[in-house]
Amino acid sequence: MTGILEVRGLYKSFGALAVTQNVHLTLEAGARHALIGPNGAGKTTLINLMTGVLKPDQGNIFLEQRDVTNMSESGRVKNGLARTFQINQLFRKLTTLENVALSVSERLGKNHVFWSQAWRNSEVLDEAMVLLKRLGLQSDALTVIEELPYGRQRLVEIAITLGLSPKVLLLDEPAAGVPSTETPIILDAVDALGDDIAVLIIEHDMDVVFRFAKSISVLVSGAILTEGTPEEIAENEQVRAVYLGESLDA
Amino acid sequence: MTTKVYDAENPVVFLRDRTRWHWAEALPWIVAVAIFFLQPITLNLGVQILITIIFALSLDLILGYGGVVTLGHAAYFGAGAYVTGMLSAHLGWNEPISGLLAGATVAGAFGFATGWILLRYHGLALLMLTLALGIMMAELANVTEVWTGGFDGLSGIVIDPIFGIFENDLWRRNYYWYSLIATFFVFLACRRIVNSAFGRSLVGIRENTERMRAIGSPVHLRLVTIYTISAFMAGIAGALFAQVNAYVTLDVLSFARSGTILIVLVLGGTGRLYGAFVGALVYILVEDELAKEYPAYWELGLGFVLVLTALFFRQGLLGALESFVRFCKRLKA
Numbered sequence: 001m002t003g004i005l006e007v008r009g010l011y012k013s014f015g016a017l018a019v020t021q022n023v024h025l026t027l028e029a030g031a032r033h034a035l036i037g038p039n040g041a042g043k044t045t046l047i048n049l050m051t052g053v054l055k056p057d058q059g060n061i062f063l064e065q066r067d068v069t070n071m072s073e074s075g076r077v078k079n080g081l082a083r084t085f086q087i088n089q090l091f092r093k094l095t096t097l098e099n100v101a102l103s104v105s106e107r108l109g110k111n112h113v114f115w116s117q118a119w120r121n122s123e124v125l126d127e128a129m130v131l132l133k134r135l136g137l138q139s140d141a142l143t144v145i146e147e148l149p150y151g152r153q154r155l156v157e158i159a160i161t162l163g164l165s166p167k168v169l170l171l172d173e174p175a176a177g178v179p180s181t182e183t184p185i186i187l188d189a190v191d192a193l194g195d196d197i198a199v200l201i202i203e204h205d206m207d208v209v210f211r212f213a214k215s216i217s218v219l220v221s222g223a224i225l226t227e228g229t230p231e232e233i234a235e236n237e238q239v240r241a242v243y244l245g246e247s248l249d250a
Numbered sequence: 251m252t253t254k255v256y257d258a259e260n261p262v263v264f265l266r267d268r269t270r271w272h273w274a275e276a277l278p279w280i281v282a283v284a285i286f287f288l289q290p291i292t293l294n295l296g297v298q299i300l301i302t303i304i305f306a307l308s309l310d311l312i313l314g315y316g317g318v319v320t321l322g323h324a325a326y327f328g329a330g331a332y333v334t335g336m337l338s339a340h341l342g343w344n345e346p347i348s349g350l351l352a353g354a355t356v357a358g359a360f361g362f363a364t365g366w367i368l369l370r371y372h373g374l375a376l377l378m379l380t381l382a383l384g385i386m387m388a389e390l391a392n393v394t395e396v397w398t399g400g401f402d403g404l405s406g407i408v409i410d411p412i413f414g415i416f417e418n419d420l421w422r423r424n425y426y427w428y429s430l431i432a433t434f435f436v437f438l439a440c441r442r443i444v445n446s447a448f449g450r451s452l453v454g455i456r457e458n459t460e461r462m463r464a465i466g467s468p469v470h471l472r473l474v475t476i477y478t479i480s481a482f483m484a485g486i487a488g489a490l491f492a493q494v495n496a497y498v499t500l501d502v503l504s505f506a507r508s509g510t511i512l513i514v515l516v517l518g519g520t521g522r523l524y525g526a527f528v529g530a531l532v533y534i535l536v537e538d539e540l541a542k543e544y545p546a547y548w549e550l551g552l553g554f555v556l557v558l559t560a561l562f563f564r565q566g567l568l569g570a571l572e573s574f575v576r577f578c579k580r581l582k583a
């Protein structure tokens with residue numbers, strides 16, 4: 001079986017800086033895949049390429065066997081590809097509930113309707129509330145995002161994306177900036193996702209990575225250094241070298 | 251009034267209450283009717299205020315909700331004014347309501363066509379392009395003198411009595427009501443739109459365009475849609491202007507008109523609809539008073555008010571009022 005999301009021979013440069021170099025990556029349905037690598041390795045860029053925020057210089061992206069390299073960002077979302085942001089991208093002046101309702105409403109195609117009143121979309125609001133509960137945010141439902149502590153905002157970041165019911169979920173350092181007491185909430189929410197949903201997580205905390213991932217890719221200087229099971233990666237000398245900050249002559 | 255505490259378990263009540271009609275929303279209409287009977291200002295001035303409100307409301311849809319800054323909105327006001335005027339002057343289409351709708355429809359179609367291109371850009375590029383659009387439209391009207399009357403203006407506009415009964419009398423008694431009813435319908439439409447899911451998605455685009463894209467929102471299409479609606483409403487304002495004055499000059503397309511409407515809206519407060527009412531009322535009254543007293547300096551005074559608004563009342567006069575009310579409530583509590 002081929003993957004639900006496939007990246008083939010992807011290249012991207014910012015001027016002289018080659019940020020993505022011949023990257024191949026396949027996520028099967030139900031994957032729990034971690035993408036690790038030092039800061040500046042090009043992990044976020046890879047997500048931007050997959051989701052269509054950036055256009056690759058070369059290479060292709062397939063979503064359910066379909067070439068989506070030239071599809072718009074919103075088109076890919078409609079086809080089940082969703083991501084969270086490393087740095088929160090929220091609707092800061094709106095309430096938590098509205099933040100999540102916006103994405104649910106978008107998914108259900110309600111955001112085109114400009115005559116009936118938003119609050120009457122009980123289907124949307126009910127679903128948004130369920131999501132808030134799942135992330136322990138129900139007491140913040142009516143709080144404006146700006147007034148929430150950063151850790152809670154981080155949960156909203158994830159709730160918005162879950163509101164899209166993705167088939168492929170790309171999480172860019174979801175736990176960064178979250179107090180360690182709240183990290184399990186995020187992981188539990190991800191664990192609760194269906195077995196058919198493919199999840200890619202970028203994460204620096206190795207405990208989180210090893211708890212979560214069934215497979216791991218290591219990205220260094222824009223290229224995939226190695227791939228394997230968590231055990232294989234843990235024993236890989238090159239990976240250890242990178243994580244110990246030693247120079248790498250590979 | 252007591253502050254209601256909302257239950258997070260039932261947030262729908264909160265969202266519903268926020269969009270529900272508040273008693274204070276009757277105020278502008280009471281004032282408008284009172285102006286007719288008491289006439290503290292001339293009805294002619296009243297009509298000007300109403301037209302400005304419609305124009306400012308149209309701008310609020312794209313600026314206050316969609317977050318699109320434009321310096322060329324007079325293009326659509328002017329399109330409505332010229333189309334309605336020319337239909338009458340050249341084709342004898344003198345029936346007012348259909349004439350108004352025709353002008354607005356052409357303005358809306360023009361908004362759709364131009365918006366499709368303009369809204370591919372943002373920031374400074376968009377600002378310059380809207381500015382260019384305004385200038386080009388004014389120049390176009392100038393060179394197509396045969397139809398527009400060019401620099402001399404378009405005369406020969408004859409508007410039939412509304413429903414065959416209500417004429418455009420010199421005191422603007424009938425046209426005051428005509429404009430008021432138009433304002434009311436435009437406002438109702440705006441209010442419905444901004445409280446719809448579509449309207450909320452515009453706020454999403456204003457607040458964070460990148461995230462809206464990431465949740466699958468067709469941002470360009472959404473903006474073009476609201477831009478078209480906005481242009482249609484600006485066209486209504488322009489058409490009314492042409493009918494009231496039975497005369498259209500290049501002034502309807504001037505950069506000054508685009509700039510002024512932006513000032514009016516920012517002064518009143520963006521993204522709250524009623525900012526258009528407050529801004530238009532204050533601006534036109536101040537302009538009228540100051541221009542009478544100090545014809546040479548009044549714009550200086552206006553500039554001063556603007557500087558104050560920009561520095562201290564970012565949310566406009568209405569925003570300042572809201573903050574003040576909130577402050578008083580907190581004092582009481």
Ligand SMILES: Nc1ncnc2c1ncn2[C@@H]1O[C@H](COP(=O)(O)OP(=O)(O)O)[C@@H](O)[C@H]1O
Nearest residue numbers: 014017019037038039040041042043044045046
């Ligand atoms: N839009 C951009 N323009 C120019 N350089 C960029 C851009 N985005 C990222 N970069 C650079 O590309 C490199 C990889 O960035 P990023 O993908 O964010 O890495 P990571 O997420 O692995 O930390 C960094 O050196 C970064 O400065």
Ligand SMILES: [Mg+2]
Nearest residue numbers: 043044045086
């Ligand atoms: Mg990153």
